[in-house]
Amino acid sequence: MGIAAVGIALSLALLLLHEPQAKAGENGLFKNDLCGTIELVDGTMVLNGQRSIHYTVDKDASGPYILPRTYVGAVPDLGFDVDGTRSVLKLRLDRLPVPTKILLHEGLTPYVFTRQTPPPRR
Numbered sequence: 323m324g325i326a327a328v329g330i331a332l333s334l335a336l337l338l339l340h341e342p343q344a345k346a347g348e349n350g351l352f353k354n355d356l357c358g359t360i361e362l363v364d365g366t367m368v369l370n371g372q373r374s375i376h377y378t379v380d381k382d383a384s385g386p387y388i389l390p391r392t393y394v395g396a397v398p399d400l401g402f403d404v405d406g407t408r409s410v411l412k413l414r415l416d417r418l419p420v421p422t423k424i425l426l427h428e429g430l431t432p433y434v435f436t437r438q439t440p441p442p443r444r
Contacts, residue, residue, distance in 0.1 A: 346379040347419025348388065352435035356398040360413075360424060360435050362388070369394070369402045379418070387412040388424065396428040 352360045358370040367375045367390055377390045393408035415421035424435040 346386070348379055348415065348421055350420075351438040352424050353438045354396070354433050354435045357396045357426075357433055357435075358401050359438070367394070369404070373402070373404055375404065379415075381418070382412075384414070386415040386418040386421070388415065389413075394426070396426050396431075396433045398433075 348362050349364060350362060352362070359368075361368040361371070362377075365376055365378070367377050367388070369375065375390045375392055375394060377388045379386065379388055381387070389412055390410055393403070393405045393410050394413070395403040395405070395408075395411070397403050411427065414425040416423040416425075422437045426433045426435065
């Protein structure tokens with residue numbers, strides 16, 4: 323019984339210590355010619371200057387990513403599909419801090435959004 327309690331306590335401690343990165347330097351405006359723009363501003367993703375979706379930034383074995391609170395997909399020549407009934411997808415960043423690209427997959431089709439704003443000054 324005591325070993326199980328220690329295991330649970332250790333698992334909870336690891337979860338609490340691994341928080342998504344805040345202020346990861348991702349802020350900026352990213353553009354794709356087929357879909358439009360994604361603006362990242364302190365945890366809020368603004369799609370084509372209209373729809374706002376909250377997100378977190380984290381890393382896994384494949385690298386850094388943005389995880390929106392709801393599904394965000396690409397619709398060529400129309401913009402974005404935002405759907406609260408679908409599973410969320412990771413939007414991949416090329417690097418942190420100050421990513422230059424966001425990669426969004428719609429099925430097997432990749433859409434690359436490139437940074438339009440200069441990196442913030444340090």
